Amino acid sequence: DAGITQSPRHKVTETGTPVTLRCHQTENHRYMYWYRQDPGHGLRLIHYSYGVKDTDKGEVSDGYSVSRSKTEDFLLTLESATSSQTSVYFCAISEYGTQNYEQYFGPGTRLTVT
């Protein structure tokens, strides 16, 4: 597996609380992504980053924000968690810009909002 870690791996939180998930890579890849995975919906892109401080929205960005202050770290924040944000969150990285378009996924974070 590519050098990608996610923390925490599991989290239970209450509605209305802020939550931050961290993705850390050791591959020096330029692109980083946050997806959520829900039954029947596959993998849906929340936000992605194409460089330090360069981020853009995906298809399900409402209620989420991201930050990337270093190449190796990409943070996903739920400002005020809701039950609809209960999901498995995957981070991914990519070298896109070379001829390798493969996205490498992290191990995932299971988030439960009660």
Next chain:
Amino acid sequence: GENVEQHPSTLSVQEGDSAVIKCTYSDSASNYFPWYKQELGKRPQLIIDIRSNVGEKKDQRIAVTLNKTAKHFSLHITETQPEDSAVYFCAAPSTGTASKLTFGTGTRLQVTL
């Protein structure tokens, strides 16, 4: 943006049989089509991909075919084995470049003995 539809949502085959999963896409400018496999409780991993300048690509028991005219691509697994049991996702570029992908909703493949 790109719209990717994947069928079937579940597929059960006997060991040794072939399995075919089909995806359609909407953007005729899309040029990169990967397939990811996700075993239970694991992360998705790329198993094969194809670019729009070829019509077919093979890697041992798996192959992907692309029909640009009809805007669909398919994953073919021959001589299925129990370890092929997993969820398979297709994807296509969200906005014409492969820096961002739109994934299909997944196919759960069950290989029975």
